[in-house]
Amino acid sequence: MPSVSVFSARSCLTGLLMSTVLITLLGGFSVVGFRYGSGGLDRVIALGIPLVFGAVVVFFAVIEPSMKYTVTPSEVIPSCGPFRWRIPIGEIRSIVERNLSWLPWAEGWKIPGYALFTIRYGDVGSVRMCATSMTRRVLVIETDQGLWGITPQDEKGFIAAVESRRRR
Amino acid sequence: MGIFLAALIATAISVGIGYALLRSWTCRWRLHYGVAAASLAFSPLVNLLVKKPALGVMLGRFHLQPAVPTWPLWFGALALLLVGTSEEAVKLLPLLAPEVRRVLRARGSAEPMAFAIGLGFAVGEIWYLAYRIHANDPATAALPFYMLGGFVTERIATLSVHSFLVFLPLRAWQDGAASFLRWTAGAMLAHALIDTTAMLFQMKLVGAAAATLVILGLTFACAIPFYRYRRELTPRDRSAALRKDGRLLYDASASEFPSRKDGNA
Numbered sequence A: 001m002p003s004v005s006v007f008s009a010r011s012c013l014t015g016l017l018m019s020t021v022l023i024t025l026l027g028g029f030s031v032v033g034f035r036y037g038s039g040g041l042d043r044v045i046a047l048g049i050p051l052v053f054g055a056v057v058v059f060f061a062v063i064e065p066s067m068k069y070t071v072t073p074s075e076v077i078p079s080c081g082p083f084r085w086r087i088p089i090g091e092i093r094s095i096v097e098r099n100l101s102w103l104p105w106a107e108g109w110k111i112p113g114y115a116l117f118t119i120r121y122g123d124v125g126s127v128r129m130c131a132t133s134m135t136r137r138v139l140v141i142e143t144d145q146g147l148w149g150i151t152p153q154d155e156k157g158f159i160a161a162v163e164s165r166r167r168r
Numbered sequence B: 001m002g003i004f005l006a007a008l009i010a011t012a013i014s015v016g017i018g019y020a021l022l023r024s025w026t027c028r029w030r031l032h033y034g035v036a037a038a039s040l041a042f043s044p045l046v047n048l049l050v051k052k053p054a055l056g057v058m059l060g061r062f063h064l065q066p067a068v069p070t071w072p073l074w075f076g077a078l079a080l081l082l083v084g085t086s087e088e089a090v091k092l093l094p095l096l097a098p099e100v101r102r103v104l105r106a107r108g109s110a111e112p113m114a115f116a117i118g119l120g121f122a123v124g125e126i127w128y129l130a131y132r133i134h135a136n137d138p139a140t141a142a143l144p145f146y147m148l149g150g151f152v153t154e155r156i157a158t159l160s161v162h163s164f165l166v167f168l169p170l171r172a173w174q175d176g177a178a179s180f181l182r183w184t185a186g187a188m189l190a191h192a193l194i195d196t197t198a199m200l201f202q203m204k205l206v207g208a209a210a211a212t213l214v215i216l217g218l219t220f221a222c223a224i225p226f227y228r229y230r231r232e233l234t235p236r237d238r239s240a241a242l243r244k245d246g247r248l249l250y251d252a253s254a255s256e257f258p259s260r261k262d263g264n265a
Helices: A013-036 A040-066 A155-167 B002-025 B029-039 B042-061 B073-090 B098-104 B110-136 B149-175 B177-202 B208-228 B235-244
Strands: A005-008 A068-071 A075-080 A092-098 A109-111 A114-121 A125-131 A138-143 A146-150 B247-251
Touching: A005 A155, A013 A040, A013 A109, A013 A114, A040 A075, A040 A114, A068 A155, A075 A125, A075 A146, A092 A155, A092 B235, A125 A138, A138 B235, A155 B247, B002 B029, B002 B110, B002 B149, B029 B098, B029 B110, B042 B073, B042 B110, B073 B149, B073 B177, B098 B110, B098 B149, B110 B149, B110 B208, B149 B177, B149 B208, B177 B208
Parallel strands: A125 A146
Antiparallel strands: A005 A068, A068 A075, A092 A138, A092 B247, A109 A114, A114 A125, A138 A146
8 A cells, every 4th residue: 555645535526516506606695785785885885795705605615625635654634625634644533424413503614515623423522624614424534633524535555554654 | 364374383393393403303203293292282281371461460560561661670580481491391391201211211312302391382482472463463473474483493592492492301210309499490491491591682772783692692502412412322223223124144153144044135
């Protein structure tokens, strides 16, 4: 097995679709507000608010396809766009595939098919997510420092890669 | 009929919020739903059996009219204390159940229990108020439901307020009788203070906008403990919760992968 293995995330079509829906809704809100706004301030608000939120959605939609998991001899590195985290393989206690229990108001970037940053779940508490699924079939990595949620396309290959590093 | 449709909408939203939160907050969700169901009766009971007769006696004693705008300020304060003490006292009735007392001994159990009681009380109050409006103000009751958005919003907002107020004594339950009594008194006083703006509005001493702003601010402030709440899991509990419904693919403590043993990998 090579010393560095890279695993892509599971298909991210749902996340991209939801991002597109969000962008369309924000665009629609902006057009309606701009078209029917009664004054200059109305139009500034109608354009400004969706522009800010829309830019955030576009940013996360653009970086989603770059989501991947790199397994080095000593670390698992989930990454997405400019965001990158390091999980020492020696600290991994277990890896469990499970569905997570959604909490409506938990912080983090979470839409169906896309979850990033620390998100609280009703059943297991906070999970640092870098996944193309918000709740379903998430590979949860349990470490001494907390939980990580990932969704590699090739689950078996990922597990085998972690195991081989652990045994070295 | 509009008022009952508005009450139904407020109930559906409150129950939806309560169901989702309690289900995700606690494993003992059946007990919590049971407590919420039992608390449905608290608001009508305290209104019909305590507040209404007591207020009648007080009005007669001081020769005052039932119309709130005619009350002097000192009587308004007295009425607020009556509301605060009676409602906060009745919300503690679930503590009579040994199972509830047992659950409350655990750390981090006050929030879900308080939310369950607050949910039941708030929903009971929705229907009691809808009935009162139907009986005393037929013109308002006959409005279409979409004209009663203020009623719906206010009723949903009280969900967090009622939950917060009962949360104070429930959290103190673990700290002994003295703390519990102190926080119960505090909750009663806080209830009276929170209702002050509504009372001043009814007395036509503050405007609708100011009253709405204050009430909205208080509603959000009261929701903070529930927003911040997370089920407290020790690493051991977290590990057990993680593996409970999941498929263990890798276990560092085992010599071999369980999935491989099973021939699944």
